[in-house]
Amino acid sequence: MDKAPGSGHIRATEKASGGTAAGDGGTDVFAGLRARDFGYLDEGGHTYLDHTGAGLPPRSLVTGSAERITGGLFGNPHSESPASRASGLLLAEARRAVLRHFGADPAEYAVIFTPNATGALRLVGEAYPFVRGSRLVMSLDNHNSVNGLREYARARGAAAAYVPVSGPGLRIEEERLWDALTARGRGPGRHLSRLSRLSRLSRRGRRDGVGPRGLLAYPAQSNFTGVQHPLEWIARAQEQGYDVLLDAAAFVPTNPLDLGRFHPDFTVVSWYKVFGHPTGIGSLIARREALAKLRRPWFSGGTIYAVSAQAQWHVLADDEAAFEDGTVNFLSVPDVTAGLEWIDRLGMDRVHAHVTGLTGQLLTGLRALRHSDGSPMARVYGPLDAGAARGGTVALNLLGADGRIVDERVVTRDSAARGISLRTGCFCNPGAGEAAFALPLRRLRSAAGRQLGSMEEYLDLLRLPSAGAVRISLGVSSQPRDIETFLTFVTQTYRDRVPGVTGLAARVGC
Numbered sequence: 001m002d003k004a005p006g007s008g009h010i011r012a013t014e015k016a017s018g019g020t021a022a023g024d025g026g027t028d029v030f031a032g033l034r035a036r037d038f039g040y041l042d043e044g045g046h047t048y049l050d051h052t053g054a055g056l057p058p059r060s061l062v063t064g065s066a067e068r069i070t071g072g073l074f075g076n077p078h079s080e081s082p083a084s085r086a087s088g089l090l091l092a093e094a095r096r097a098v099l100r101h102f103g104a105d106p107a108e109y110a111v112i113f114t115p116n117a118t119g120a121l122r123l124v125g126e127a128y129p130f131v132r133g134s135r136l137v138m139s140l141d142n143h144n145s146v147n148g149l150r151e152y153a154r155a156r157g158a159a160a161a162y163v164p165v166s167g168p169g170l171r172i173e174e175e176r177l178w179d180a181l182t183a184r185g186r187g188p189g190r191h192l193s194r195l196s197r198l199s200r201l202s203r204r205g206r207r208d209g210v211g212p213r214g215l216l217a218y219p220a221q222s223n224f225t226g227v228q229h230p231l232e233w234i235a236r237a238q239e240q241g242y243d244v245l246l247d248a249a250a251f252v253p254t255n256p257l258d259l260g261r262f263h264p265d266f267t268v269v270s271w272y273k274v275f276g277h278p279t280g281i282g283s284l285i286a287r288r289e290a291l292a293k294l295r296r297p298w299f300s301g302g303t304i305y306a307v308s309a310q311a312q313w314h315v316l317a318d319d320e321a322a323f324e325d326g327t328v329n330f331l332s333v334p335d336v337t338a339g340l341e342w343i344d345r346l347g348m349d350r351v352h353a354h355v356t357g358l359t360g361q362l363l364t365g366l367r368a369l370r371h372s373d374g375s376p377m378a379r380v381y382g383p384l385d386a387g388a389a390r391g392g393t394v395a396l397n398l399l400g401a402d403g404r405i406v407d408e409r410v411v412t413r414d415s416a417a418r419g420i421s422l423r424t425g426c427f428c429n430p431g432a433g434e435a436a437f438a439l440p441l442r443r444l445r446s447a448a449g450r451q452l453g454s455m456e457e458y459l460d461l462l463r464l465p466s467a468g469a470v471r472i473s474l475g476v477s478s479q480p481r482d483i484e485t486f487l488t489f490v491t492q493t494y495r496d497r498v499p500g501v502t503g504l505a506a507r508v509g510c
Contacts, residue, residue, distance in 0.1 A: 003496075008447070018313060019461075021142055025321065029104070029346065029350065030354050030476070030477075030479065033346070033477070033480065033483065033510050034475070034477055034479055035079055036059075036060075037058035037059050037060055037061075037477070038056055038058065038059070038477040039059070040059070041056075041247060041477065044419075045419045045486040046419055046421065046470075047418075047419055047420045047421065047482050047485045047486065048421045048422050048471045048477070048478075048482070049100050049420060049422045049473060049478075049482060049486060050422055050423045050471070050476070051253065051254075051273075051392070051420060051473045051474055051477075052223055052273070052392075052393045052423070052471065052473035053423050053473070053476030054272055054273060054276065054279075054283065055253055055272055055273050055274055055275055055276040055475055055476070056276045056475070056477050057275070057276035058276065058277070058342060058502060060342070061275060061276070061277045061335065061338055061339055061342060062277055064338055065277065065278070065332075065334075065335045065338065068334065068338075069175065069331055069420050072086060073088045074086050074090070074330060074331060075087055076327055077327070077328070077330050078301075078327065079300055085439045087330040090330070090333065090334040090337070091113075091328065091330060091333055091334075093337055094111075094113070094333045094334055094336045094337045095110075095320070097113040097336065097337040097340045097341070098111045098283055098285065098336065098340070099111060099285075100340075101340045101343075102257055102258065102259040102260075102285065102345065103258045103259055103260035103261070103268075104259035104260065104285065105260065107268035107288075107439070108263075108287055108288060108289075109259060109285055109286065109287055109288065110285075110286050110287075110288050110291055110319070110320050111119070111283055111284075111285055111320065112283065112284040112285075112286065112320045112323045112324055113194075113281060113282070113283055113320075113324060113328050113329070113333055113336075114281075114282045114283060114284055114324075114382065115274075115282060115284045115329075116270045116280065116281075116282040116283070117145065117247065117268040117269055117270040117416065118145040118270075118282075119282055120266075120268035120269075120283060120284035121145045121146060121148070121149065121245075121247075122145075122148075123284055123294075123323055124149070124215075124245060124266050124268075124284065124294070125148065125149040125151075125152040125153075126152060126296070126297055127294035127295050127296045127297065128149075128152065128153075128215060128217075128243075128293075128294060129159070129293055129294070130152060130153045130156040130158035131156060131157065131158065132156070132157030133144045133157075133158075134153075134158045134159075134211065134213050134214045134215075135153075135158060135159045135160075135161060135180075135183075135214035135215075136149060136150055136153035136158055136159070136160045136161070136214060136215050136217065137163065137177075137180045137181055137214060137215070137216045137217070137242070138150070138160070138161070138162055138163070138216075138217045138218065139162070139163050139165065139172045139177075139217075139218040139219070139229065139431070140162045140163060140164050140165050140172075140431035140432065140434070140435060141165050141170065141172060141218075141219065141224065141225070141227065141229075141429065141432045141435070142217065142218065142219060142247070142429065142431060143219065143220045143223055143249070143429055144388055144427050144429065144430065145249060145428070146217050146218075146219070146245075146247050147430070147431070149215070149217055149245075149506075153215075155456060158214070159182045159213050160506070162431065163176050163177045163180050164176060164435070165227075165431070165432065165435045166435070168384070168401065169225075169382060169383045169388070170222075170224075170227060170381060170382050170432060170435050170436060171227055171229070172218070172229055174230075174233075177233070178236075178240075181214075181216065181237055181240045181242060182240060193376055213241050213242070214241070214242045214243070215242060215243050215244075215245060215246065216233075216237045216243070216244045216245070217244075217245040218233070218245075218246070218247065219246075219247040219248075219249075219250060219251070220246055220247065220248045220250070220252075220255075220257070221248075221250040221251035221255070221391045221393070222382070222393070222429070222432060223249070223250040223252065223428070223429055224381070224382075224393070224395050224429040224432035224433065224436070224469075224471070225381050225382030225390070225393065225394075225432055225436075226359075226382055226389055226390045226391040226392065226393035226394055226395070226473075227382055227383060227389070227391075228255070228385070228389045228391055230250065230389075231246075231257075231262045232262075234246065234262050234263060234264050234300040234444050235262070235263070238263075238265075238284075243266070243290055243293075244264045244265050244266070245264065245265065245266040245267075245268070246264035246266070246267045246268070247268055248267050248268065248269050249268060249269055249270050249273055250273070250391065250393065250443060251391065252269050252273075252274055253273050253274045253475060253476075254348075254351050254352050254355040254391060254392055254474075254475065254476070255348070255352050255391065256348040256349060256352065257456040259285065263287065264287075265286065265287050265289075265290035266284060266286050266287040266290060267284070267286075267287075268282065268283070268284055268289075268301075269282055269283050269285070270282040271283070271336050271339060275339035275340075275342060275343055275476075276344060277335060277339065278329070278332035278335045278336075280329060280332065281328070281329055281332055281333060281335070281336055283336075285325070291323075296322065296323070299314050299316060300325040300326055301325070301326050301327070302321060302324060302325065302326055302327060303316060303317055303321060303322050303323065303324065303325060304330075305317045305318065305394055318415035331471055333490070335373055343476075346476065351476050353390070354476070354478075355392040355474050355475065355478070356385075356386050356387065358392065358474045358478050358479075358480065358483060359386040359390070359392045359474060360386035360387070361480060362394055362472060362474070362483050362486075362487075363380070363384055363385070363386055363394065363442060365483060365484075365487040366378045366380055366394070366396060366487075367380075367384070369487065369491065369495075371495055371496050372495070372496050373401075375399070375401075375403060376399060377398060377399055377490060377491075377494060377495065378396050378397070378398055379396060379397045379399060380394060380395070380396045381395040381396065381397075381404075381432075381436040381469060382394070382395055384479075391471075392473055392474035392475065392478075393471065393473040393474075394468045394471070394473070395432075395468060395470070395471050396469060396470050396471075396472070397466060397469050397478050398411060398470060398490060398494055400494060400497060400498040400499060401496050401498050402496055402498050404498075405466045406499055407466060407499070407501050407504065408424035408425065408466050408468055408469065408499060409424070409501070409504045409505065410499045410500075410504065411424055411470050412424050413504070414489075414493050414499075415486075415489065418485075418489050420469065420485065420486060420489060422470060422472055422486075423470070423471040423473070424468060424469070424470050425468040425469075426468040426469075426472070433468060433469070436469065440468070441464065447458065472486065
């Protein structure tokens with residue numbers, strides 16, 4: 001089994017409670033974990049297949065959180081009272097836990113707590129020093145919260161360029177990525193001579209400490225296809241004078257990320273995707289050198305060192321506090337520490353192996369789904385090999401006996417009736433969806449600025465057979481029987497059938 005890019009810095013050295021040691025496959029560990037911490041799934045007859053949407057909260061973390069909150073006194077950390085100091089100590093401990101989990105040097109990295117990964121991205125977008133002549137380079141495979149950075153870049157005169165994905169695996173075209181970063185050739189690299197000159201200035205500026213000429217933003221793992229993009233790109237892009245923003249939200253729930261080996265300037269995560277509880281807490285993990293380049297467009301309570309209302313001046317705090325607007329969620333941030341201790345006891349390498357094995361089972365089962373005439377029942381988008389640098393997120397469409405895509409609303413309705421929780425739609429990743437359905441740019445441009453009456457009109461205009469795909473995603477609580485339940489459901493519900501679409505609610509958006 002191939003490891004994901006950048007994996008390997010965490011080693012399971014202890015036994016998880018009630019399980020077996022790392023290296024023996026871990027089957028007993030995860031079966032015991034399912035019964036102990038996620039027993040509510042089987043007790044309620046649930047099959048949960050949307051871990052990329054949200055991780056599930058372990059019972060032990062939730063009860064531990066309640067015991068901590070009700071057993072102590074914690075106040076607003078923006079003070080020096082005993083209650084405030086208690087909260088401040090737990091916040092500092094949580095920052096250390098995040099850095100420790102990612103192998104990050106506290107002298108190099110700072111941890112800023114945000115409402116989620118989207119909030120972390122907004123902090124970077126609104127404060128990044130985009131200027132006319134600088135560039136924002138993004139992969140076509142990106143979450144919309146990353147795509148939104150282009151509005152900040154454009155507003156300040158910077159150019160925004162997308163790097164396409166291609167092939168059955170829907171991977172980023174690496175050569176086109178370097179073309180975009182160095183502005184060679186056509187497409188993203190137009191205005192060759194001027195941008196090549198900027199690239200040379202970028203490299204010189206990086207050496208001289210003046211600052212980069214642009215930002216590269218890409219996901220460590222696609223939230224659409226599960227493709228894992230190489231972490232080795234980080235250093236190479238930095239050599240070209242770029243800061244690098246790594247969207248790690250879909251990657252870190254089941255893969256080790258070693259920030260002692262790879263050094264993105266900005267890394268964003270949402271903790272509920274890793275261990276389910278708490279929701280509403282994310283982190284921006286930023287290199288201190290990169291953080292110093294950001295220029296916040298405003299200030300708020302908790303972010304300033306000194307301020308005058310009458311004279312209208314302010315001095316921002318010189319640490320993480322400058323980016324944590326208002327009062328952080330001080331009752332929930334300590335749950336991040338507990339969650340990281342919980343996942344580290346399991347061992348991230350072992351979690352990765354568990355999910356990779358289940359992903360292989362799912363992909364094998366999907367390939368075996370056939371109608372009586374031998375035609376396939378599923379079309380998978382992305383890599384078909386669980387060991388080929390991919391995660392436990394699988395995007396697909398189900399096919400009826402007529403070979404046409406089964407409406408995703410039908411799948412939502414029918415799976416819900418069987419107690420199966422999965423995801424349908426575009427998953428806030430329009431670029432990957434456009435590539436999956438091979439939509440030409442000309443057709444996409446035809447819809448720009450059009451105010452149509454319904455989603456169906458947009459689908460007709462773009463000639464799309466569906467508003468998206470079906471996404472199955474696996475995580476720490478998943479078991480082989482969850483996959484068997486889904487595959488059995490598909491066979492019993494759609495084999496040799498053409499499902500009708502009458503009575504479906506109108507789509508309200510993607």
